[in-house]
Amino acid sequence: MAAAAEPEQIEKFLDGLKYDDKGLVVAIAQDVDTGAILMQGFADRTAVRSTITKRQATFFSRSRQAQWTKGETSGNFISVKSIHLDCDKDSLIYLGVPDGPTCHTGAHTCYYSQVDGDDGAAAVEGGGKHGQEEALTTLYELEETIQKRRTEAVKEGDKPSWTRKLLDNPELLCKKIREEAGELCETLENDEGKERAASEMADVLYHSMVLLNLQGVGMEDVLAKLRGRFGTSGVEEKANRPPKSKQAHRTG
Amino acid sequence: MAAAAEPEQIEKFLDGLKYDDKGLVVAIAQDVDTGAILMQGFADRTAVRSTITKRQATFFSRSRQAQWTKGETSGNFISVKSIHLDCDKDSLIYLGVPDGPTCHTGAHTCYYSQVDGDDGAAAVEGGGKHGQEEALTTLYELEETIQKRRTEAVKEGDKPSWTRKLLDNPELLCKKIREEAGELCETLENDEGKERAASEMADVLYHSMVLLNLQGVGMEDVLAKLRGRFGTSGVEEKANRPPKSKQAHRTG
Ligand SMILES: [Zn+2]
Ligand SMILES: [Zn+2]
Ligand SMILES: [Zn+2]
Ligand SMILES: [Zn+2]
Ligand SMILES: [Zn+2]
Numbered sequence: 001m002a003a004a005a006e007p008e009q010i011e012k013f014l015d016g017l018k019y020d021d022k023g024l025v026v027a028i029a030q031d032v033d034t035g036a037i038l039m040q041g042f043a044d045r046t047a048v049r050s051t052i053t054k055r056q057a058t059f060f061s062r063s064r065q066a067q068w069t070k071g072e073t074s075g076n077f078i079s080v081k082s083i084h085l086d087c088d089k090d091s092l093i094y095l096g097v098p099d100g101p102t103c104h105t106g107a108h109t110c111y112y113s114q115v116d117g118d119d120g121a122a123a124v125e126g127g128g129k130h131g132q133e134e135a136l137t138t139l140y141e142l143e144e145t146i147q148k149r150r151t152e153a154v155k156e157g158d159k160p161s162w163t164r165k166l167l168d169n170p171e172l173l174c175k176k177i178r179e180e181a182g183e184l185c186e187t188l189e190n191d192e193g194k195e196r197a198a199s200e201m202a203d204v205l206y207h208s209m210v211l212l213n214l215q216g217v218g219m220e221d222v223l224a225k226l227r228g229r230f231g232t233s234g235v236e237e238k239a240n241r242p243p244k245s246k247q248a249h250r251t252g
Numbered sequence: 253m254a255a256a257a258e259p260e261q262i263e264k265f266l267d268g269l270k271y272d273d274k275g276l277v278v279a280i281a282q283d284v285d286t287g288a289i290l291m292q293g294f295a296d297r298t299a300v301r302s303t304i305t306k307r308q309a310t311f312f313s314r315s316r317q318a319q320w321t322k323g324e325t326s327g328n329f330i331s332v333k334s335i336h337l338d339c340d341k342d343s344l345i346y347l348g349v350p351d352g353p354t355c356h357t358g359a360h361t362c363y364y365s366q367v368d369g370d371d372g373a374a375a376v377e378g379g380g381k382h383g384q385e386e387a388l389t390t391l392y393e394l395e396e397t398i399q400k401r402r403t404e405a406v407k408e409g410d411k412p413s414w415t416r417k418l419l420d421n422p423e424l425l426c427k428k429i430r431e432e433a434g435e436l437c438e439t440l441e442n443d444e445g446k447e448r449a450a451s452e453m454a455d456v457l458y459h460s461m462v463l464l465n466l467q468g469v470g471m472e473d474v475l476a477k478l479r480g481r482f483g484t485s486g487v488e489e490k491a492n493r494p495p496k497s498k499q500a501h502r503t504g
């Protein structure tokens with residue numbers, strides 16, 4: 001976050017927005033760590049100003065014709081880290097950290113229904129179950145697949161999936177992670193090219209995520225840690241340099 | 253992707269949408285791999301139907317009062333992998349893979365301007381430079397930070413950043429990656445708890461991303477690989493089980 005903008009700069013920015021015939025722009029709240037689209041609403045000039053100055057995602061309700069700050073009833077506010085504007089200036093992204101589930105239904109995001117799910121388009125009529133039909137990007141789809149492999153029963157006589165084998169055998173899993181990290185390094189050491197590097201990184205990521213599942217850790221937790229380290233530019237060096245005590249431990 | 257929905261199921265779904273007084277719902281195109289919000293438009297009943305059946309992100313232009321498929325002029329279509337609906341049924345996510353830059357300006361996404369950037373809110377008036385003010389989630393913000401460390405000049409007498417040290421010393425970098433992978437494994441082997449696991453995974457991810465930068469590979473490429481392996485449920489096992497030839501190579 002850069003230095004706070006001056007009031008006159010904010011008003012100038014608000015002047016530049018392309019409001020629709022009701023005086024609104026679209027406002028999309030997005031999770032800064034996971035990239036999940038949490039909810040979409042509309043914002044009038046006052047709601048955008050409030051979001052800029054108070055750093056909490058604020059909207060204008062078309063049905064209630066009133067401004068509202070997400071979380072004012074549920075307690076789950078969205079802390080806004082940065083605000084982004086699209087090319088024709090009628091749509092904003094509030095990029096931030098939600099205090100808890102965003103949807104009033106208790107779902108993580110409002111987009112928990114999928115069109116064309118297993119039961120066809122009509123499935124959406126009954127709503128979706130959170131975590132099953134939510135809009136998940138590749139990383140979180142993989143995370144969910146690993147979780148499914150963990151909980152699903154393996155029928156007698158059926159071969160367990162590779163993921164399940166790793167989940168059931170921490171020794172094999174750790175052996176694989178060390179191996180894959182080595183193979184990733186070899187792509188650089190032996191100049192094996194982009195394709196191999198991407199592929200080995202995919203191996204490292206997948207196997208590490210199986211370990212994280214066993215530890216009950218989500219990629220969201222990992223990304224929040226990285227944000228803590230890199231969020232403020234400049235402090236990166238310190239946070240990532242191995243601490244003295246640890247170096248001592250290693251060499252000691 | 254599940255089996256294609258029947259036409260009557262699609263019409264039933266389209267009946268259930270809450271269109272505004274102009275017959276439109278909001279439609280947000282999101283990159284399935286990176287989670288980046290590519291663009292936001294509106295869609296009428298016909299545009300949503302077209303997106304469901306043709307699997308290309310399609311909108312209704314309010315200014316031109318006409319349906320348009322993203323890419324019909326630029327050639328950069330967005331292949332839609334799944335469609336998600338929000339809780340009050342007036343907003344859709346088109347989750348997909350863009351053929352190329354989404355914005356007509358050539359930017360990756362339409363949200364390339366940041367409010368409250370380095371020059372304050374007014375900065376947005378001049379538009380933003382792609383890659384500098386785009387709405388980036390934690391992982392891509394980190395990717396950009398690493399790239400900055402690579403290109404920035406280190407002044408004489410200044411200590412280089414830790415990232416720069418790693419970039420300049422592939423041997424040190426590979427040593428660190430192998431070390432961090434080992435430390436991640438130890439969190440499981442020694443039952444060190446969630447906090448340590450998340451922290452060590454952050455270490456693995458950061459150091460691996462420095463290596464990817466040296467190889468000219470983006471996390472987007474890695475995620476696309478993972479999507480290729482896990483996208484169709486069930487084929488996961490095969491794709492991730494080490495190939496026979498490689499096992500032979502390893503033991504041979
Ligand atoms: Zn979240
Ligand atoms: Zn727009
Ligand atoms: Zn909701
Ligand atoms: Zn490998
Ligand atoms: Zn992309």
Ligand SMILES: [Zn+2]
Nearest residue numbers: 338340342343
């Ligand atoms: Zn809605």
Ligand SMILES: [Zn+2]
Nearest residue numbers: 087355356362
């Ligand atoms: Zn654009």
Ligand SMILES: [Zn+2]
Nearest residue numbers: 360361383386
């Ligand atoms: Zn971009």
Ligand SMILES: [Zn+2]
Nearest residue numbers: 432435452455
């Ligand atoms: Zn470590």
